[in-house]
Amino acid sequence: MPASTAPTTPPPPPSPCRNLPQLLGDARRWFEEALLAAMDAAGGPPVTSTQVQLFAVLDAEGTTVAALARRMGVTRQTAHQAVHGLVAAGLLEQVADPASARQRLIRRTPAGERAHHQAECLLQDLERQLAARIGHDTVEALRTALESFWGPPPTA
Amino acid sequence: MPASTAPTTPPPPPSPCRNLPQLLGDARRWFEEALLAAMDAAGGPPVTSTQVQLFAVLDAEGTTVAALARRMGVTRQTAHQAVHGLVAAGLLEQVADPASARQRLIRRTPAGERAHHQAECLLQDLERQLAARIGHDTVEALRTALESFWGPPPTA
């Protein structure tokens, strides 16, 4: 598609050709694909998107399955099976809660801790790439806009 | 890792409690859930998230399945089955392309046209709700940031 580099203004979108939800989805997909690819390239235990998301909502002190489900916005059962996979992979462990026997806390194993740290580094790198493309302050504006509406995470 | 935290380190945003991909996903989910709920409440043919997404990338002149797949970022097969469902629901139709016999153009039926228009109205309403919560210019900043990186839609 060479043609002449149009010196005129690019086609002004009379109607937003790409609506917001779609843009949001593409952005999310970009992050996720890059992160998974990088994690996979770095070797180690296999990771899926849901597992990464689960790690993101994990608490350092230990969290119950139900709380994880709430934070992820899925059912307890879904969170349960995600946790199950991570436990099988050796990245998480379930310990009995001393406070109440009906709760079992989910915590990271040392290997899980390592994987988590690695993922965070990768993520920051991605963010840097993004900032290099669209400008640091634009990234900040993006984050600010998102947090101003979807900021309050259900801490429960 | 701990120990000497440089005295100059800014403590306020050391760790973004909600990372960007997660925020993006939540935002997308908010839009999608609200849209699907509204569409469902308005009755009419059943709609799923993928079908809505397919409609969003549909072209008025008619589009091939392969082009749809590229725009959606999925395989031809996935796009095919999504189209199949919509055709069965009476919202889409496949017509032979006069230009080449190996392409079949996908177009909206009158019913599909109606559904599409309805979805667009609902979406604009959602955007208005968002603007009312976080401010109109913030929404614009959000859209600008997203388009500046993920803007170029594969028009092919």
Add this chain to the structure above:
DNA sequence: CACCCGACGTCAGGCAACCTGACATTCAAT
């Protein structure tokens, strides 16, 4: 104290979306 209701964790079955593999058809090059 006994009892019941709520929350938690878990197993089982099912649905929807997406994928890879394979094949026939059709056009554009050589």
Add this chain to the structure above:
DNA sequence: ATTGAATGTCAGGTTGCCTGACGTCGGGTG
């Protein structure tokens, strides 16, 4: 005419998420 690429389609399999149904524990109430 033959080869190559692109399209549309069918078949099978994987994964994530869901609803439904239990068994269990703990805090209420009488």
